[in-house]
Amino acid sequence: MVEIVTRADAAAQPRLPLSRERVLAAAVALADEGGVDALSMRKIAQALGVVPMALYKHVANKNELLDGMIDVVVGEIAPPEANTGWKTAIRRRVLSARRMLLRHSWASGVIESRMKARVTPTPVVMEYLDSMIGIFRAGGFSIDLVHHAMHVMGSRLLGFSQELFEDSSGREPDPDAMPPEEMAARYPHITELAMAVTHDNESVVGSGCDDQFEFEFALDLTLDGLERLRDAT
Amino acid sequence: MVEIVTRADAAAQPRLPLSRERVLAAAVALADEGGVDALSMRKIAQALGVVPMALYKHVANKNELLDGMIDVVVGEIAPPEANTGWKTAIRRRVLSARRMLLRHSWASGVIESRMKARVTPTPVVMEYLDSMIGIFRAGGFSIDLVHHAMHVMGSRLLGFSQELFEDSSGREPDPDAMPPEEMAARYPHITELAMAVTHDNESVVGSGCDDQFEFEFALDLTLDGLERLRDAT
DNA sequence: ACCTGAACACCGTTCAAGT
């Protein structure tokens, strides 16, 4: 008897048995390259060379798949370090989390929407938050101040604006793009700011704005403020 | 000749002519009550008693519809006040924006994802950001410090955690809910924090955590820090 | 010229039929 079925689209190893890990890894890889909107159960199955329904043996449904993907990427955040002060420990941990979020651009949106939908975050997320609180506690912060600190670290005071000066290559073209002179007239303050920023560092192409520097500026302003509150007894 | 077609699902006024405003208002109302995932062109059309394709006369496609919805809700933010110091002006504006985001729970997610997709934010969003920068400038902040300030206000230092202790009614039930004693063993710091918070204010039901207070705490910590940097010349 | 029904190419998930 001869095998007459040709498998056209087995991008992965043809006969490696499916597992939850393989499903999640394929989903993360697809989301990394195509964004989460382009992620579908059918496409994951195709990438694994498998019929769509085969996925449902390893993940209950698409939401549960998204939860699993969150666990994968949050697990990539560096574990807490011993033998350092609270400030550098928090700092390194947060910067490690930021690198993860930059690697997986879909992650922050998925985490946010899934956190809103679930009663309890996934265990991996809980673990991350718990150890973060532990670092503050070991640094001599009262439990009430740690509570406030966690809110401060997670809050976004404007609902938006962060993406304003980011690299805009690969974005949708603006349907009615405004000429620069009209920009300057209608939004004088944004224009002033944009010009000051691009003048500061000519070297930077694209956004003309050092996002890493800005992130650390916000982080240090916050950590210094929290330290001051702690020391005010 | 007799009208024999009965219109089953005309929830709105039957013959009021369609307009972009009516389409956007219907979309915002549907998203307010059912979330943005449940929003579809077909459902908006049904709510207006109109055939789906009729919407495409007033909005180019679904993304452009979402942009229009953003303009509607950002337009609800209170305009800047004259005759106040920069700090109270910023404070009131941000708190007004927060109330808008609480009214339209879908808005922050849609704003974030559309800002990432577009080259330029919509004019209404630009207007909001421009006037915000203007308030800082009038308060004597250097352009560089205003630049940092805008980043600080928009940044979220943890990718998440904000929703951790929020009201969890109406969320998906956890598939494998953990017994409290195991919670306490695995996440000692989270447990300590949760107990301190619920003990602090017994009056609050549900989350046991005053989100409004926490938001203002973060806001004031940030504004005080920025003021200190400004005065350090 | 305008309006709109049918159709296309998707989607997550159910379910019954096949092994």
Add this chain to the structure above:
DNA sequence: ACCTGAACACCGTTCAAGT
């Protein structure tokens, strides 16, 4: 018992046919 193809109830958008 397990696996899976077909089917169901959606979705955004195209397009041609009708007025």
